[in-house]
Amino acid sequence: MKRLPTTWRDLARHPLFWPGVTLVLLCLVNVYFNRSFFAIEIKSGHLYGSVIDILNRAAPLMLVAMGMTLVIATRGIDISVGATVAISGAVVASLIGGSLIIQNGVQTYVSNVPMPLAIIAALAVALLCGLWNGLLVAGAGMQPIIATLILMVAGRGIAQLITEGQIVTVYYEPFFIIGNGFLLGIPVSLYIVALVLAIMLLLIHRTALGLFIESVGINPVAARFSGISARALVFWVYAFCALTAGIAALIITSNVKSADGNNAGLLLELDAILAVTLGGTSLAGGRFSIMGSLLGSLIIQTLTYAIYSLGVPPEINMVVKALVVFGVCLIQSEALRAMLGKHLFRTGEAA
Amino acid sequence: MRFSHHINSRTLPLIVTSLLFVILFGFGSIAYPSFFSAQVFINLLIDNAFLCVVAIGMTFVILSGGIDLSVGSIVALTTMVTASLVEHQHWSIYSVIPLVLLMGAAFGMLMGVLIYVFKLQAFIVTLGGMFLARGLCYVISIDSIAITDAAYTEISQYRIMLGDEVFISINAVIALITLAVAIYLAQYTRFGRTVYAIGGNERSAQLMGLPVGQTTILVYTLSGFCSALGGVLVTFYMLSGYGLHALGMELDAIAAAVIGGTLLTGGVGYVAGSLVGVLILGVIQSLISFDGTLSSWWTRIAVGVLLCLFCLMQRLFERGGTSFSALFAYWKKPLEPAGRAD
Amino acid sequence: MTVEPILVMQGICKSFPGVNALKNAQLRLFPGEVHALMGQNGAGKSTLIKVLTGVETPDAGEIRLNGQAISPACVGEAQKMGITAVYQEINLCPNLSVAENIFIGRFPMRAIGIDWKTIEHQAAAELAALNIHIDVSLPLASYPVAIQQMVAIARALTTEAQVLILDEPTSSLDEGEVERLFQALRQLKQKGMAIVFITHFLDQTYAIADRITVLRNGEFIGEYPASTLSRLDLINTMVGREINEASYAANSSAQAASVADKPYVSARGLGSTGGMHPFDLDLYRGQVTGLGGLLGSGRTETARLLFGIDRADSGTIRVDGHAVKLNSPRQAVRYGIAFCPEDRKNEGIVADLSIRENIILALQARRGIFHYLPKRAQSAIAEQYIEQLGIRTSDAEKPIGQLSGGNQQKALLARWLATDPKMLILDEPTRGIDIAAKLEIMELVKAQCKKGLAILFISSEMSEVLRVSDRIAVLRDRQKIGEIAGHDADEQNVFRMIAGAEA
Structure with a gap:
């Protein structure tokens, strides 16, 4: 599918070119303000440095953005992922809970429910959220934004119901590995991202999933007439998206060692949509790029990092993000291109 | 059968909503002794006046077939700008309030221009607006700013007595006036009818020679204005400006409009329905607080469930749309061929 | 004729990238007449109308209204000149009331706002003039398409039109509804209005039209009084003779040898409400079955039923002898049925x-x-x-x-x-394709058929259908009216069948 770029022109046309350039520029900004930006040290056997930090912090966003990419590719949108994160986080935190007890004179951490079971339960709940969305979109035929709005509204209530309105703190050390641990010097969360990425790439490139999703996104009627069951496909895409949100919830909960039904994953859906858009996947559906969405997530996180290192209050981040949203939208706007004339932009419009 | 005459897929959701409100209020009156009183009812209006104003603006946007996610943030930005100008710059409230209203309208207009002129998705543009307004709040201040201005507190605490026991606040009065103006706009002006036409079929509206572009931009301007007005009401209600005010209010406003019978696909619904929607959200909150054993998060779940039920009901109407309405049409008025003219 | 034409379009040319949509097209309209504009698909009817209503600007030619040259630049401008159009897809807002649909954009106002009372009165009066008596306060969507179409016409009339264009207004109407529309048109005619009527139904053309203009491939072919042009002549003028005789001679009659004795797909009483009237159809492997009929005769509807896109309300389908249900294209594909849709770009x-x-x-x-x-x-x-x-x-x-x-x-x-696949449905496979590619595709179809494929071939170009088909099922007005064996068929045969009663 991807041939090696032979000329600069081909390179500039590569879908990952502009996201890549943006990321490199952002990194340069960071290097300008912080000469040791790319420095990576080894502290107590762990890789340590700004880049690792960005990657680690971007992990939940990368996961959700990957799921969101598929949803957007089918011409949909899922604005309930933040709520799904809150619910899943609440489930896993309250199931594990945990306390430090002294057993035979040894301090041991005990979880309420065996950790693997708690994790499976959290993922199952996330999947359930996705199935619900899928049912409304593919089954009842609601507009995706409305269908997922329902869970977005109710989801945080459900999360608080699970945590009984409290911030549930987890005291079970093994659970912290997911969000804070290192394996062979690299954060565990990155292994999770890599695993999900590998599975997705496998599904997209070794099965017909990618082809079908793109067909449904570009021309749903033609896809249906070719014998693709578009409904079932859309249904499972929402389920998968929620599952990635569930995995992200595990990382987030483990990282902050608690679950907060009100604030966990707040605005995550918007960041994820932004990441997907930055990565070059059009909100109109169709051709998508998982790697692009990963780059998009990294752009957002690097931007946040840059804002921190500039010493600007981090809340200003939102203003910058807003400007990025407007900028990206305008670049994608057909109307603007038409206004500027077709010479400025090489559009692939065929007669 | 005069009554059945006015039941159709347009009015049925509103009727269902109104009935639901009566049932919920009736349930509260039976379950909790002090619930059934005029003041409890008016408090619904007082406590939700700002939401009502915001929902009215949202209703226009949804009627035109769009959506506005920025309303909550504009409310917050308005409180922030107001508080900062009144407290830090010591401006008079009579210059601050018109200024923030203008600011909200301008904000909405800019988004409207992006949506119509550049043909961008309303969802994304207003999402950007949401980030921008919220971010600008924090540019002003990260902390809450309390308003201590004498004129402000006076307005805030002013009570208009209706009879001996019952009173109403300035906020509620403003909300009711806004509602009246909105109903007039929607039903008796060219602008209002064009909004409905665009929501019904934008291409047809264009072919019928209606000013689609101008109206689309105006709709978002109106929504921005209503959000700013809602923000002013919030400052009266809370006497503070804060970047975290009205977090997620866009969801409540959308929910109120939908529960009030406005079709999310646009073109069908009544502004007055949104008031009923807001009152239902309010009565759920009151019921939960009267109960005492239920926690506040049940509100969100209840709203979600209601939203889901109403969306499903709307889908049912859309799907059965032709057959359903045709049923009514044929039932009441069998097509009369030429004969009747003779 | 002493009466001056109210509208003259002359030498109208319009080309789009790669297509000459109109070459020297012309149209004359007299007051108080219904003028049918006829032509095959792609003949340029709709482009001509678009030029007249200001949707498209012509490359050349002139339009004179009441003797004065006009060049409407947009729909609104044309409307102000008194030229209004009602399209097949009703351009009204289904959510608004009937009265509002008639008056929106031109509301009578009172001091305090829109004067709803006057609007409802006037709307009811306008519709009454068209012999429609309905509750104008109900939403448009609550009325059947026929009424909606009449409402669109009523709206067009309140603009004080001199020229009313009806672009296939009857395609979704039943007979009674068409009759009501025609009554209204006759009234308007008497008031001196000039009406352009576009339809694919021949019966309707003869029922209402006084004069007929035929376009073919964007060119003006002729203008005839309806009373002097027979149906058969009309069809022949519309279709023309662009067939090259050599390939025509190579009719498939010789090759109908290796036909299986049992049909691969067999439909009995298959029909859907609002779509096709119940029909029987057998499709054999190794045979090309053509669907003959004019546009709107139900060709595509037949294909969609056989491919499971539209659900059948009645009848049965047997595939290879087994009764099956085709509820989705996916199922049809599983039974070895394939479908090339007419709308290549969108479907x-x-x-x-x-x-x-x-x-x-x-x-x-x-x-x-x-x-x-x-x-x-x-x-x-x-x-x-x-x-x-x-x-x-x-x-x-x-x-x-x-x-x-x-x-x-x-x-x-x-x-x-x-x-x-075992069966292939080709809906207008040669639409919008140049001649050379057309011939290639026809050859491909024949070659595939020889390999034992059952083929259902649909085309608006009758010559093509005749050239490839072993058997032709003839459709008219969403009914199957008969079958002709390929070697018996020539255009006249088929057209006579389509023309029906008169022939």
Whole structure:
């Protein structure tokens, strides 16, 4: 599918070119303000440095953005992922809970429910959220934004119901590995991202999933007439998206060692949509790029990092993000291109 | 059968909503002794006046077939700008309030221009607006700013007595006036009818020679204005400006409009329905607080469930749309061929 | 004739990239007449109307209204001049009331706002003038399409039109509804209005039209009084004779040898409300069955029923002798049925995907999501068909949207041939394709048929249908009215059947 770029022109046309350039520029900004930006040290056997930090912090966003990419590719949108994160986080935190007890004179951490079971339960709940969305979109035929709005509204209530309105703190050390641990010097969360990425790439490139999703996104009627069951496909895409949100919830909960039904994953859906858009996947559906969405997530996180290192209050981040949203939208706007004339932009419009 | 005459897929959701409100209020009156009183009812209006104003603006946007996610943030930005100008710059409230209203309208207009002129998705543009307004709040201040201005507190605490026991606040009065103006706009002006036409079929509206572009931009301007007005009401209600005010209010406003019978696909619904929607959200909150054993998060779940039920009901109407309405049409008025003219 | 025409269009030319839509087209309208504008698909009728209503600007030619040259630049401008159009798809707002639909944009106002009372009164009066007596306060959507169409006409009339254009207003009306529309038209005619009426129904043309203008391939063919032009002549003028006789001679009658004795697909009493009247149809392997009929006669509807796109309300389908239910294209594909839709752009190609991906799409869908064809196998299949069908492209990785129409069509053919179907439905496979590619595609169809494929062939060009078909099922007004064996069929035969009663 991807041939090696032979000329600069081909390179500039590569879908990952502009996201890549943006990321490199952002990194340069960071290097300008912080000469040791790319420095990576080894502290107590762990890789340590700004880049690792960005990657680690971007992990939940990368996961959700990957799921969101598929949803957007089918011409949909899922604005309930933040709520799904809150619910899943609440489930896993309250199931594990945990306390430090002294057993035979040894301090041991005990979880309420065996950790693997708690994790499976959290993922199952996330999947359930996705199935619900899928049912409304593919089954009842609601507009995706409305269908997922329902869970977005109710989801945080459900999360608080699970945590009984409290911030549930987890005291079970093994659970912290997911969000804070290192394996062979690299954060565990990155292994999770890599695993999900590998599975997705496998599904997209070794099965017909990618082809079908793109067909449904570009021309749903033609896809249906070719014998693709578009409904079932859309249904499972929402389920998968929620599952990635569930995995992200595990990382987030483990990282902050608690679950907060009100604030966990707040605005995550918007960041994820932004990441997907930055990565070059059009909100109109169709051709998508998982790697692009990963780059998009990294752009957002690097931007946040840059804002921190500039010493600007981090809340200003939102203003910058807003400007990025407007900028990206305008670049994608057909109307603007038409206004500027077709010479400025090489559009692939065929007669 | 005069009554059945006015039941159709347009009015049925509103009727269902109104009935639901009566049932919920009736349930509260039976379950909790002090619930059934005029003041409890008016408090619904007082406590939700700002939401009502915001929902009215949202209703226009949804009627035109769009959506506005920025309303909550504009409310917050308005409180922030107001508080900062009144407290830090010591401006008079009579210059601050018109200024923030203008600011909200301008904000909405800019988004409207992006949506119509550049043909961008309303969802994304207003999402950007949401980030921008919220971010600008924090540019002003990260902390809450309390308003201590004498004129402000006076307005805030002013009570208009209706009879001996019952009173109403300035906020509620403003909300009711806004509602009246909105109903007039929607039903008796060219602008209002064009909004409905665009929501019904934008291409047809264009072919019928209606000013689609101008109206689309105006709709978002109106929504921005209503959000700013809602923000002013919030400052009266809370006497503070804060970047975290009205977090997620866009969801409540959308929910109120939908529960009030406005079709999310646009073109069908009544502004007055949104008031009923807001009152239902309010009565759920009151019921939960009267109960005492239920926690506040049940509100969100209840709203979600209601939203889901109403969306499903709307889908049912859309799907059965032709057959359903045709049923009514044929039932009441069998097509009369030429004969009747003779 | 002493009466001056109210409107004259002369020497109208209009070309779009790659297409000459109108070449020297002309149209004369007299007050107090209904003028039928006739022509095949692509004859240029709608372009001519668009020029008249200001939607398109002509490249050349002049339009005179009451003797004065006009050049409407937009719909609103044309309306102000008194030229209004009512289209097939009703351009009204279904959510607004009937009265509002008639007056929106021109509301009578009172001091405090819109004067609803006057609007409802006037709307009721306007409709009463058209012999429609309904509650104008109800939403438009609560009335059947016929009434909606009348409301659209009423709206057009309140603009004080001199020229009223009706672009296929009857395609979704039943007979009674059409009669009501015609009554209204006759009244308007008496008031001196000039009415342009476009339809594909011959019966309706003769029922209402005083004069007929025929267009073919964007050219003006002739203007005839309706009373002097027989149906058969009308059809012949519309269809013309662009057939080259050599290929016409190679009629398929010789090759109907290897036909299986049992039909592969057999429909009995298949029909759907609002679509086709129940019909019987047998499709044999190794045989091309043509569907003859004018536009709107139910050709595409038949295809959609057989491919499971529209659900049948009545009747049965047997595939290879077994009774089956076709509720989705997916099921039809599973039974070895393939369908190249008429609307290539919106229903056929997936424009942004490569030729390779488009070709293997149906095959992959049939194999299922997990039995993925390796890239190499995909390329092999794509290359094979690109060569076999002569798809002209630099490579298989080009987005299919960049190909020409003919090559897109071949790629779609390849998509289905790759699934090794037993029956292939081709709906207008040659639409919008140049002559050379047309012939190629026809050859491909014949060759596939010889390999034992059952083919259902649909085309508006009767000569094409005759050339490839072993058997022709003739349709009229969404009914199957008969079958003719290929060797018995010539155009006159078929047209006589379509023309029906008169012939």
